[in-house]
Amino acid sequence: MGEIKEPRVPTLRAVDHVAYTVPDLDAAVAFFVDHFGAELIYRDGPFRDEDGEGMRRRLDVDPKAQCTIAMIRIGKHHNVELFEYEAPERNTRLPRNSDVGGHHLAFYVDDIDAGYDYVRSIPGVVVQEGPNGVDPQAPVAGQRWFYFKSPWGMQLELTTCATDGFYQGLPAAAQARPAATWR
Structure with missing residues (x-):
């Protein structure tokens, strides 16, 4: 464990993006732009x-489905593609974890308490219990x-992570720290 293996897909270089289907593309884009600096x-479509x-x-x-898409960038390197579909019999219930x-989708912050207070102030957001800590003996x-x-x-x-313990306890291959600055 910890050994970085060569990719199996020829010429594989990186994760390009992750994608999520949302019920209202305009509202989702505004949410990430306004509150997370995306x-x-x-934007393209409908297709x-x-x-x-x-x-x-x-x-x-x-x-018979049609979709409209938007690509947003969060921070320096993370592309998130958002899809809005119109389709017969589509399931609108999101899965539980x-x-x-x-x-x-997780965001790294330096001050979790300030982040918690801010997120709680966003209209329509439901905040779960927290902030939560982990066992001091855990790898994180x-x-x-x-x-x-x-x-x-x-x-x-x-x-x-208040200490570098979050990264020090992980295998070397998993020790990719967040960027020092957002952009």
């Missing part, structure tokens, strides 16, 4: 396939964190 890189099966073949969605497909000793939900229910997290 930058809107581009649909008038000929039939292209949406199913390419995206595994209903053939314990459900298959459950997820969350010194970490504090809390989860919250966006106004549309997406799971998010703020996390910090």
Whole structure:
């Protein structure tokens, strides 16, 4: 463990982006831009396939679906693609973290208490219990964190580590620290 292995996919260099489906693209973009300093890189669509099966073949969605997308950049390197779909019989219930497909997007902060107070002030956000700490003997000793939900229910997290213990306790391959500055 800790040994960095060569990628198996030829010419693989990095994670390019993560993507989330949201119920209202404008509201989601505004949420990340206004509260997390995201930058809107581009917006495109709507896309649909008038000929039939292209949406199913390419995206595994209903053939009659249409989508609009936005790419935002959070910090220096993290691209997040947001999709808004219109589709027959689409499921609008977000999975819980314990459900298959459950997820969350985590942000590193230097001051978890200030972050907690700020997130609690955002209209429509539901903040879970926190900030929480971890066992001092855990590999992530010194970490504090809390989860919250966006106004549309997406799971998010703020996390910090008061000491470098968060990284020192992890295998060398996992010791990628957050950037010193946001941009």
